[in-house]
Amino acid sequence: MSFGALHVARTGLDAQGFRMQVIANNLANVNTTGFKRDRANFETLSYQMMTAPGAPATAENRYATGLNLGTGVSLAGTSRIDTQGSFATTGNALDMAIDGAGFFQVEMPDGRIGYTRAGNFNRAADGTIVTSDGKPLQPAIQVPEDATAISIGADGTVSASIPGQEGVTELGRIEIARFANPSGLQAIGDNMLVETQASGAPQVGGAGEEGRGTLRAGMLEGSNVNVVEELVDMIETQRAYEVNSKMIQATDEMMKNATQTL
Incomplete structure (x- = not known):
């Protein structure tokens, strides 16, 4: 289970790293003639189906929700925003x-x-x-x-x-x-x-x-990059990266504790 959390957090780090690169490119081209900003799009990775919804729980009952564990996130692609520049x-x-x-x-x-x-x-x-x-x-x-x-x-x-x-x-x-x-x-x-x-x-x-x-x-x-919006996205990305980093640290501490206890 802990190894799974490490993998999920790592995919989060990769995704936020890609998003930061997209934001950096937008800001670098803020004065480029005719430049159109890009947006990073994400999608969930495959899910581990532990228990399917509706599967038999007992001879008479069935699971209402099931058990479905996500395995992280990935960069699905980038979209160019073609709004008019000034x-x-x-x-x-x-x-x-x-x-x-x-x-x-x-x-x-x-x-x-x-x-x-x-x-x-x-x-x-x-x-x-x-x-x-x-x-x-x-x-x-x-x-x-x-x-x-x-x-x-x-x-x-x-x-x-x-x-x-x-x-x-x-x-x-x-x-x-x-x-x-x-x-x-x-x-x-x-x-x-x-x-x-x-x-x-x-x-x-x-x-x-x-x-x-x-x-x-x-x-x-001119470029259609809005510097204020990009800076807000940059801060949001930085915070998301930090949270995923803390998830790796927390998972590592849990594994150490489990090893010492057992």
């Missing part, structure tokens, strides 16, 4: 934020399409709109070297004034991808997510269409 005005023409559901599409070095909420884009040497580390926005949009007064509409239309041409010239349109289950996207770092079977296939289209968010030019979406 907007900050930057004044940079190529900074964009998605107001609502959806992701920017970016071509990664291996040819796959990555999805991100971070809209801090720049112009490459050839005028292509790229991320800060050079990944091109998809569909590709190239801004002429002599273009001025670049503007991006709420529907994703990119326009600019080009010397020698009357009015403004439309350079392309930014498309937004949305997913049936955005929480099923896999995070791979560099603010990038990739498609999985759980997320479903991307539904690509214009901003503001079919449930996709609209674009806010000259703005960036």
Whole structure:
């Protein structure tokens, strides 16, 4: 019985350790553009069925509740909380934020399409709109070297004034991808997510269409991490870890006492 309590308390230590890592990552990314906080989800481990409810207790009676002993807890997974982050005005023409559901599409070095909420884009040497580390926005949009007064509409239309041409010239349109289950996207770092079977296939289209968010030019979406909430969760996790540690100490003392007595 004591060995069982030690095992259960150990699973509690492991679970709270994982939760603390999730909280630490949230706090570390409090200023990361477009970052979405994660939440640790737990589940019970299998139960030891000592006596089944309804099993015969005597020839005439049956157990009303039975005897069922839990074996601990485990980390079931993490969920990304996709609530909207706050907007900050930057004044940079190529900074964009998605107001609502959806992701920017970016071509990664291996040819796959990555999805991100971070809209801090720049112009490459050839005028292509790229991320800060050079990944091109998809569909590709190239801004002429002599273009001025670049503007991006709420529907994703990119326009600019080009010397020698009357009015403004439309350079392309930014498309937004949305997913049936955005929480099923896999995070791979560099603010990038990739498609999985759980997320479903991307539904690509214009901003503001079919449930996709609209674009806010000259703005960036901040992290949705609430520092106060994370600190409260951190304290709660720390206390839960301490309780499981005390459970191990108490169980160890019980075993020592039993050994000395017997």
